[in-house]
Amino acid sequence: GENVEQHPSTLSVQEGDSAVIKCTYSDSASNYFPWYKQELGKGPQLIIDIRSNVGEKKDQRIAVTLNKTAKHFSLHITETQPEDSAVYFCAARDDYKLSFGAGTTVTVRA
Amino acid sequence: DTAVSQTPKYLVTQMGNDKSIKCEQNLGHDTMYWYKQDSKKFLKIMFSYNNKELIINETVPNRFSPKSPDKAHLNLHINSLELGDSAVYFCASSQFHEQYFGPGTRLTVT
Numbered sequence: 001g002e003n004v005e006q007h008p009s010t011l012s013v014q015e016g017d018s019a020v021i022k023c024t025y026s027d028s029a030s031n032y033f034p035w036y037k038q039e040l041g042k043g044p045q046l047i048i049d050i051r052s053n054v055g056e057k058k059d060q061r062i063a064v065t066l067n068k069t070a071k072h073f074s075l076h077i078t079e080t081q082p083e084d085s086a087v088y089f090c091a092a093r094d095d096y097k098l099s100f101g102a103g104t105t106v107t108v109r110a
Numbered sequence: 111d112t113a114v115s116q117t118p119k120y121l122v123t124q125m126g127n128d129k130s131i132k133c134e135q136n137l138g139h140d141t142m143y144w145y146k147q148d149s150k151k152f153l154k155i156m157f158s159y160n161n162k163e164l165i166i167n168e169t170v171p172n173r174f175s176p177k178s179p180d181k182a183h184l185n186l187h188i189n190s191l192e193l194g195d196s197a198v199y200f201c202a203s204s205q206f207h208e209q210y211f212g213p214g215t216r217l218t219v220t
Contacts, residue, residue: 032207043114043200043211044153051207087151093207097166100153 002027004092006101014109019077021104023090026071032093033066033073037086038103044089048075080108113137114212116201122218123191130187131215133201141165142184143202143209144176153200159184191219 003026013019025033031052036044050057050064050073057064061080066073073092077084085108090101114135123129135142143166144156157176158166164176173189184201196219201212 034208036211038151041214043202043213046208046210049208089153097155097158098209103151103153 002030002092002094002097002099004090004099004101006090006104008104009102010105010107012107012109013080015080015082017080019075019080019084019106019108021075021088021090021106023073023075023092023101024071025073025092025099027092027094028068028071030092030094033064034091034093034098035062035064035075036089036091036100038089039086077106080106082108082110084108114201114203114210116199116212116215118215119213120216120218122220124220125191125193127191128187128189129191129217130185131199131201131217133184133186133212135182135201135203135210135212137203137205137210139203139205139210140181141204142178142181143204144184144186145200145202145211147198147200147214149197157184157186188217191217193219195219 006023034049037047038044061078063076087103091098117132141160143158156170159178162178175187178184198214200214202209
């Protein structure tokens with residue numbers, strides 16, 4: 001089955017700086033890679049996703065890149081704001097289910 | 111309007127009891143899921159239903175039984191609750207790849 005590894009587990013950044021979270025996956029058949037943001041006491045919220053036929057996707061301050069050859073994908077948050085503080089999860093989907101990374105707790109210092 | 115809703119939000123019960131968690135989605139999606147999030151925030155799929163049919167049944171004790179009365183509802187019944195069942199349980203739904211999560215039910219078994 002799919003195995004998704006996520007790094008780092010915690011990330012502290014100064015407001016206005018960038019944050020980068022990296023994930024690797026094991027199953028070359030995986031073809032869909034979403035990122036979720038989970039705030040305290042809430043469910044995970046889909047913030048951006050990328051499909052295997054695309055190398056990069058951007059939505060305002062967040063962007064995701066995918067390297068299928070290396071089986072890496074990354075989330076980039078620019079100009080971080082205090083409301084970006086949350087736990088972020090990457091995931092990879094094979095034919096029938098999502099497998100999640102262990103999460104990255106991002107803290108944005110004011 | 112709430113897209114994916116769960117009840118109750120909190121559930122405190124004693125070992126050995128039987129309890130149910132309910133989930134409803136108003137997105138018109140065909141597929142619904144139950145996930146378990148442990149104390150380390152790790153998200154793991156338990157079950158998935160597509161049009162009321164079970165399509166994913168991960169390694170979950172038989173004490174857990176999902177039921178889907180229609181494609182907008184997926185309930186989770188847990189028999190003989192154990193201390194290790196304490197976790198946050200999330201319902202989710204999807205229509206193709208994008209999955210949308212409910213707010214979660216925090217189950218505490220004492």
